[in-house]
Every structure is written in structure tokens, then in C-alpha cells.
Amino acid sequence: MCGALGVEQDGQDVVLMGWVNRRRDHGNLIFLDVRDRTGITQVVLDKEVSGEAHAKAEAARSEYVVAVKGRVRRRGAGLDNPNMATGQIEVVASELLLLNESKTPPFSPAEDAIANEEVRLKYRYLDLRRPQMQHNFELRSKVAMAIRNYLVDQGFLEIETPFMTRSTPEGARDYLVPSRVHAGHFYALPQSPQIFKQILMISGFDKYFQIARCFRDEDLRADRQPEFTQIDLEMSFPRQEMVFRVVEGFLTAAFATAGISLTTPFVQMTYDEAIKNYGIDKPDMRLPAMVDLTDELTPELRETLKIEKALPVLGFVIPEAGTLSGTQKRGLVDEIRLAFGDCGLDFLDVARLKTNAAFAPLAETIERKVSAAAADLIVVTTPKLGISEKHSKGELYGELKYAPNWFSDRLEIAIYKRVGALRLQLAAKFADKHGRFVKTGTEADFKFLWVTDFPMYEWDEETKVWNAAHHPFTSPHEEDIKAGRLTSDKGAVRALAYDIVLNGTELGSGSIRIHRQDVQAEIFRSLGMSDEEAKERFGFFLDALEYGTPPHGGIALGLDRIVMILAGATSLREVIAFPKTAKAIDLMVDAPSVPTEQQMKELHLKTVTRS
RNA sequence: GGGGACGUAGCUCAGUUGGUUAGAGCGCUGCCCUGUCACGGCAGAGGUCGCGGGUUCGAGCCCCGUCGUCCCCGCCA
Numbered sequence: 001m002c003g004a005l006g007v008e009q010d011g012q013d014v015v016l017m018g019w020v021n022r023r024r025d026h027g028n029l030i031f032l033d034v035r036d037r038t039g040i041t042q043v044v045l046d047k048e049v050s051g052e053a054h055a056k057a058e059a060a061r062s063e064y065v066v067a068v069k070g071r072v073r074r075r076g077a078g079l080d081n082p083n084m085a086t087g088q089i090e091v092v093a094s095e096l097l098l099l100n101e102s103k104t105p106p107f108s109p110a111e112d113a114i115a116n117e118e119v120r121l122k123y124r125y126l127d128l129r130r131p132q133m134q135h136n137f138e139l140r141s142k143v144a145m146a147i148r149n150y151l152v153d154q155g156f157l158e159i160e161t162p163f164m165t166r167s168t169p170e171g172a173r174d175y176l177v178p179s180r181v182h183a184g185h186f187y188a189l190p191q192s193p194q195i196f197k198q199i200l201m202i203s204g205f206d207k208y209f210q211i212a213r214c215f216r217d218e219d220l221r222a223d224r225q226p227e228f229t230q231i232d233l234e235m236s237f238p239r240q241e242m243v244f245r246v247v248e249g250f251l252t253a254a255f256a257t258a259g260i261s262l263t264t265p266f267v268q269m270t271y272d273e274a275i276k277n278y279g280i281d282k283p284d285m286r287l288p289a290m291v292d293l294t295d296e297l298t299p300e301l302r303e304t305l306k307i308e309k310a311l312p313v314l315g316f317v318i319p320e321a322g323t324l325s326g327t328q329k330r331g332l333v334d335e336i337r338l339a340f341g342d343c344g345l346d347f348l349d350v351a352r353l354k355t356n357a358a359f360a361p362l363a364e365t366i367e368r369k370v371s372a373a374a375a376d377l378i379v380v381t382t383p384k385l386g387i388s389e390k391h392s393k394g395e396l397y398g399e400l401k402y403a404p405n406w407f408s409d410r411l412e413i414a415i416y417k418r419v420g421a422l423r424l425q426l427a428a429k430f431a432d433k434h435g436r437f438v439k440t441g442t443e444a445d446f447k448f449l450w451v452t453d454f455p456m457y458e459w460d461e462e463t464k465v466w467n468a469a470h471h472p473f474t475s476p477h478e479e480d481i482k483a484g485r486l487t488s489d490k491g492a493v494r495a496l497a498y499d500i501v502l503n504g505t506e507l508g509s510g511s512i513r514i515h516r517q518d519v520q521a522e523i524f525r526s527l528g529m530s531d532e533e534a535k536e537r538f539g540f541f542l543d544a545l546e547y548g549t550p551p552h553g554g555i556a557l558g559l560d561r562i563v564m565i566l567a568g569a570t571s572l573r574e575v576i577a578f579p580k581t582a583k584a585i586d587l588m589v590d591a592p593s594v595p596t597e598q599q600m601k602e603l604h605l606k607t608v609t610r611s
Numbered sequence: 612g613g614g615g616a617c618g619u620a621g622c623u624c625a626g627u628u629g630g631u632u633a634g635a636g637c638g639c640u641g642c643c644c645u646g647u648c649a650c651g652g653c654a655g656a657g658g659u660c661g662c663g664g665g666u667u668c669g670a671g672c673c674c675c676g677u678c679g680u681c682c683c684c685g686c687c688a
Contacts, residue, residue: 022648029645042648062638081648090648104639107622111637112649115622118680172687192688218687219612454688470688497688509688556688571681582681 003039007088009072016041016068016091017099019129020060021110030057034068034091035110037134042081042090043068053096062110063102063126069095117573121587124578136575140563142257144211147231147559150253154246156207156233161196163213168194169471169538173217175226183604189215192556194471195541197234198513201552202544206236211559217584222571223505223561226584231508234554240498240512243555244268244450247500247508251448251562258566260441266448266500274451279314279420281454284504285447286436287427290316290419291370293380314381314419315370318426320434321377379426381419424504437503439568446565449501456480456493457526465528466490470497472523474511475553481519486526500557502565510555517545 002018018036028047033040045057060066070093081087107115109129114120120127127133148158164187167174174188190196192214200208212232220226231250235243248264255262267285274281277289294312372378431437439445456476457466468474476486480493496512514520520542524534535542563575573579580586600606 022650024647024650025644026647026650027644029647031647031650033648044646046645048645076646079646079648084648087648104621108638110649111622113623113637116617116680118618119622121680169688194688216687219685221687222682224687468688474688499688506688511688581679583679585679587680 001038002034002036002041003085005041005072005086005089005091007074010074010089012072014070014072014091016043016070018066019102019109020062020064020066022062023057023060025058028054030054032057032060032066032068032093033110034066035129035131037138039085039131041086042084043070043093043096044073044090045093045096049092050094050096053093056096056098057093060096060098061102061104062108063105063129064098065100065102067097067099068093117581118587121573121579121581124588128577133574136563136567136569137577139258139567140559140575143254143563143566144559146253146257147250148211150250151207151209151233151246154207154249156209157205158210159200159205159208160210161190161193161212163189165190165196167537168192169468169473171467171471175215175217178603178605180602180604191216192230193232194473195538197232197554198473198552199541199544201234201236202547202549206550207233208235208554209233220580220582220584223564225560225572225576225579227580228572228576229559230556231559232554232556234552236550236552238512238551238553240452240496240553243510243553244498247555247557248448254562255446255566258441260443260446260566262443262446262448266450268450268452270453271451271455271494272453275416275420279416279418279423280504281451282499282501282504282506283449283451284424284427285449286503287423288317288319288371290314290416290423293366293369296365296369312415314415315366316379316419316423317370317372318377318379318423318430318434319373319436320375321426321430322375322433377426377430379422381422445503447503451499451501452497453477453494454497454499455491456495456497457490459491466526468523468527470495470509470511472527472529473513473520475514475519476523481522486522490526496553498555500555502562505561505565506558507561508555508557510553512551512553515545515549515551517542517549520545 002016005014016034016036018034021033021035021040022031023033024031030045032043032045034043045054047054068091070091072089073092075081075088075090105126106119106123107126109126109131114130115127128137152158164177167188168191172191174191176186176188179185179187190212193210193212197208197210210232212230213227214230215227217226218224233243233246235246244265248262248266252262252264269277269283271281274283276292277283279290283289291314292312293315297313366372366378366380370378427434427436455469456474458469459466475496477494477496480486485493497509498511499509500507514523521531521534524538525531529537560572560575564570564572567575569575578586578588585591595603595605
């Protein structure tokens with residue numbers, strides 16, 4: 001292989017096959033850089049060595065497929081290329097075959113500058129030839145294999161579940177597949193194998209896993225594709241810590257394939273703590289936390305900053321941001337105001353903190369509380385959100401989605417989330433300076449975290465109902481059931497649900513499930529689902545629960561996201577061979593497409609145009 | 612559904628206050644070249660300025676609409 005040659009092979013006869021990465025024609029001497037999956041080797045075609053091979057090389061062009069027969073030679077003094085892995089050797093060709101020609105490609109896989117995504121996706125086969133992409137998919141393959149091996153070693157069984165099924169209870173929109181045999185009936189592609197894996201527990205497969213494709217018809221993001229791959233697993237008789245240890249185990253194995261050793265167990269915090277300290281349920285631990293400064297502010301300072309009495313004031317630090325000029329500061333404030341509304345905020349570096357008339361008396365306290373270093377930027381803020389005492393709890397939950405237990409009765413909690421978002425946006429803005437997001441290939445680049453005790457219910461402001469925050473098979477905390485909160489105080493019910501977070505990205509989420517039919521029925525009722533409705537949607541599952549269901553629980557992790565972060569990429573498209581655009585289009589095969597009339601007829605379908 | 616950025620040669624991009632013949636680098640084609648490795652030299656080809664409409668004496672540039680790509684909000688266990 002092209003990348004496998006080194007000085008050890010000096011003098012050996014070899015055959016190389018690959019693509020012409022570059023051609024350098026010196027007349028009677030031609031260099032071809034031949035590329036395959038493993039790397040690039042320089043091939044020398046000397047007219048005096050083989051006139052025939054040399055003549056063929058004259059016709060060779062970029063991306064031609066060639067076979068070279070020749071001898072490995074240590075390059076002469078001063079001819080080594082230190083920029084190339086194989087730069088100490090070259091292959092002197094005695095024979096050259098042009099196995100296939102290539103049209104001039106719209107962009108060259110050899111180029112350092114990458115074309116725009118539209119072109120890359122249309123000519124995906126060319127894009128995938130790029131060494132970076134080849135590396136990503138080698139990494140992905142190895143990671144998946146390491147996880148498989150680990151789980152199998154731990155006694156997990158890999159079991160497949162159907163793609164053509166019925167809706168799973170995940171709340172996302174389904175992709176539907178029309179049935180030819182049953183007019184008007186549709187299969188749904190699974191949003192996850194959730195129900196099947198629980199059934200497998202009931203079936204006695206006490207440790208199941210699957211690297212499973214999942215489908216969700218929702219709008220996309222850089223880290224969301226309509227079809228994606230999950231490492232899905234479920235265990236019987238677990239405590240959640242048992243699930244954590246399994247996940248930490250396979251992640252350690254997976255990261256080891258990339259040469260990164262992880263320290264376990266991972267850090268753990270509750271959902272409430274995450275919101276309170278980071279303003280988000282998936283904290284990026286590479287950045288410092290927020291600090292509540294409410295009790296530190298004097299009434300005079302509140303006056304100066306025009307902060308209403310009731311609102312909490314939060315501070316945080318952007319590391320290494322350096323000193324901002326007045327203009328920069330004003331620009332930043334305007335920008336933030338645009339995105340976050342009036343924040344009553346101020347940006348202060350440590351020096352300014354001490355000289356600012358309003359803040360000076362508190363300088364030391366604030367500096368100490370936010371643990372600011374000299375070059376750090378201190379942000380003191382309270383987004384106002386137009387919140388007042390008049391706002392109902394429901395409206396607040398709408399803003400908040402969840403209602404963490406510790407502030408069930410307070411009105412200003414959405415602020416924590418706003419400030420959390422602000423913290424992330426500002427950190428991204430100063431990313432070049434603080435370097436916290438830079439990947440160096442060490443353990444420190446990967447900050448894992450377990451977030452536990454998620455709320456059981458979330459308030460849907462549009463429909464004015466409580467929904468299951470995770471899914472309706474998640475078990476609430478026993479004490480919350482006993483305290484009657486399922487009916488009296490839904491917002492305060494904690495679930496035995498947990499997320500695993502890496503660098504601010506949710507990698508996966510899982511829960512301990514309900515294994516008792518009576519509890520399950522109570523949950524459905526608490527979600528406003530009638531017994532009939534529950535039976536209609538999940539009847540088969542409720543039946544199964546009644547035949548000796550073991551306590552069980554599990555988790556599912558996004559394989560694509562793991563590989564993305566490990567590869568240092570910022571989009572899933574870099575680690576999915578044939579991804580879709582933000583509008584769920586495959587630009588290479590041009591999918592989705594219009595079916596033929598014959599297909600439509602057989603499927604009993606008719607297209608209606610919505611006006 | 613909403614907001615933002617982008618769309619000019621095959622690719623990456625520049626294009627001033629609206630002005631006459633739209634440029635650069637890379638790539639491509641031909642010729643030359645025996646030590647290059649982002650080879651070099653000479654010559655050359657290559658444009659529906661995304662698309663449609665409008666304003667104007669005149670539009671790559673201004674306005675409206677539309678399509679596409681990307682990012683974000685909503686949405687998404």
C-alpha cells in the first residue's frame with residue numbers, strides 16, 4: 001500500500017495501485033504521487049529506465065487509476081521530503097498501467113482548500129477520497145468495532161429490531177412507509193428501538209445492545225441528521241450506576257482506539273445543578289461555571305445597572321478574553337442585546353472592575369466569586385425577559401421547558417438559561433483567544449459528564465399539557481411517587497433519567513424504566529392519556545408488562561456524535577458517508593424523489609397539492 | 612414556521628459611489644524542461660455574475676420575489 005512504504009522496504013520490488021494525486025512532469029523525468037487509503041508515495045518515471053512507462057505517465061492526469069510495478073529506493077541526499085510520511089523513499093517504476101482514466105474532477109481530493117458543501121455532497125465519491133475523510137471513516141469503523149467488542153465481552157447480545165414498525169413514543173415526527181398490501185396503512189421507521197429493547201428484557205435477554213439506525217423527521221442542525229446511528233443498550237436488574245459503568249467502559253475502549261485514555265468514573269451532577277451552575281442541561285465543562293451574584297449586589301449598584309429588584313444577577317468569566325476597548329465593549333453589548341434582549345449587562349476585565357465606580361466596592365468579592373484571572377473577562381448580567389410578577393407559572397415553564405425543583409415557586413428562573421446561552425455564545429466568540437475548544441488529542445480535550453435526575457414532565461405551552469420529558473416508560477423517583485407528586489406537583493417529579501454529555505454535546509440519554517403495569521398505567525393517566533388511548537397506542541406493550549417484567553433500564557448514545565467530536569469535526573456530515581443537507585436532501589442521488597404513477601397506484605396513494 | 616450569512620470561470624475568491632471591454636490564484640489545454648514534491652517557464656481556452664421581475668440612460672452592485680447551501684431559534688428522548 002502507498003502509505004506503508006518506508007526505508008525498511010529499500011530495494012524491494014513492489015506493485016502499487018491507486019489514484020494519481022499529482023503529476024510533476026520534468027520532460028524526460030515524471031513524478032507521480034500515487035494515493036490510496038493508506039497514504040501517498042512518490043513514483044519516479046525515468047525515460048531511461050522505461051520509455052514505455054514514461055510515455056504512459058505523460059498521458060496520466062489527476063485521479064487516473066494506475067498500477068505501478070517498480071522498486072523501492074531510498075531517496076538520495078537532500079531529496080527527502082520531510083512533509084511526507086513516505087518522504088524518505090520513492091518507487092522507481094519499470095512498468096505503468098493506466099487502469100482507468102478520469103474526467104477532470106470539479107475539485108481535487110489533493111487540494112488543501114476544500115470546496116463548498118454543495119459541490120462536495122454532489123460529488124461525494126470525490127470528497128470521500130480526501131485523506132481527512134478517509135481518516136474519519138477509518139476512525140468510525142474502529143470506534144464501532146471497539147464498542148462491539150467491549151459489549152460482547154461484557155456479555156451483551158447484539159440483537160436486531162425491525163425498521164418497518166409502528167410509531168415509537170419519542171415525540172418526534174415519523175418517517176412513514178406506505179403498505180402495498182394494506183391500503184391506507186403505513187409502517188413507521190423507528191425513532192429508536194425503545195419498545196423493542198424493553199420487550200427484549202421481558203423476553204429474558206438480560207443484556208442487549210445494537211448499533212442501530214434511527215429515523216426522525218425533524219428539522220436538522222449541524223449535529224442532527226434525519227437518519228443517524230445509536231449505540232443502543234438495555235440491561236435487566238440495573239441500578240443507574242451499572243449503566244454508567246458500562247457506558248464508561250465502552251467509551252474508554254472506543255477512545256483508546258484514537259490513542260486517548262479516559263479517566264473513569266465521569267463527573268456526575270443533577271439536572272438542577274446543571275441549570276443552576278451552567279444554565280443548560282448539557283454543560284460544556286471546558287468553560288468555567290456561572291456564579292450567582294444576587295446577594296452581593298448593593299441596592300445602589302442595582303440602580304446603576306438598572307436591574308429590577310426581583311431578578312437574580314449572575315456572573316461568569318470568559319477566560320483569556322483580554323482587555324476590550326470601549327468600542328469593542330459597546331459593540332458586544334449591542335450584539336448581545338440583539339440576540340438576548342436587554343441584559344443589563346456589563347463586561348469588565350479585572351483592572352476595570354477595580355476602577356469602575358459602581359463595581360469598585362465589590363471588586364474583590366466578585367473577582368473571588370467568579371475566580372477571575374488577570375486576562376479574563378468578567379460578565380455580570382441579568383437578562384430581563386420582560387418577566388414580572390404577573391406572569392403565570394405556565395408561561396414560565398414555556399420559556400423554560402422544564403421546571404427544576406429548586407425554583408418551582410420562583411418566577412425568574414428562565415434567566416439562568418438565558419445567561420447559560422450567553423455564556424456559550426461569548427465563549428464561542430473568544431474561542432480563538434481562550435483556546436478551550438481546541439483539540440490537542442489529549443484526555444483534557446474531552447470533558448465527560450453525567451447529568452441525572454431530569455424532570456419527569458415538561459410543560460407544553462402550546463397545548464397546555466404536561467408531557468413526558470424523556471418518554472413515558474421512564475421511572476420516576478420512588479419518593480416522588482410516594483409523596484403523590486404525580487398528581488399534585490408534576491413539575492417537581494424527578495425521573496430516573498440521565499444524559500451523558502461531552503463538551504456541551506448531548507451524546508446520549510437513558511433511564512431506568514417502569515416495570516410494573518400499575519405504575520405504567522398511573523403515568524399514562526398523569527399524562528392525560530385515557531386507559532383506552534394508552535391501550536390503543538401501547539396495548540401490546542402493556543400486555544407484555546403483565547407477564548413477569550424484570551426491572552430494567554438502559555441508554556442510547558449517538559455514534560455519529562461521538563465520532564464527530566473525536567475527529568475534531570463540527571458537523572455530522574464529516575463522519576456520515578452519505579449525509580443529507582439541512583433540508584434533508586441527498587444531493588448525490590437526488591433523494592427524495594417523485595414516485596412513478598405505477599408505484600403510487602400500487603401503494604394506494606394520491607398526491608394532493610396544498611394551496 | 613422564524614432569523615442570519617452566502618451564491619461571480621471547474622474550485623477558492625476579489626469586484627470601490629450604479630458607468631463603458633467582469634478580474635486574480637488554483638485547476639484545465641498545448642508546447643518546453645532529468646530531482647520535483649503546492650515543481651518551473653511560455654502560450655491559451657474558459658462567464659446565463661443562481662433564477663425571475665423591477666428601478667435606471669445604464670445593474671454583478673439598488674429594490675421585490677424566488678431557488679439552493681450553511682448556521683441559529685422553534686422543533687427534536
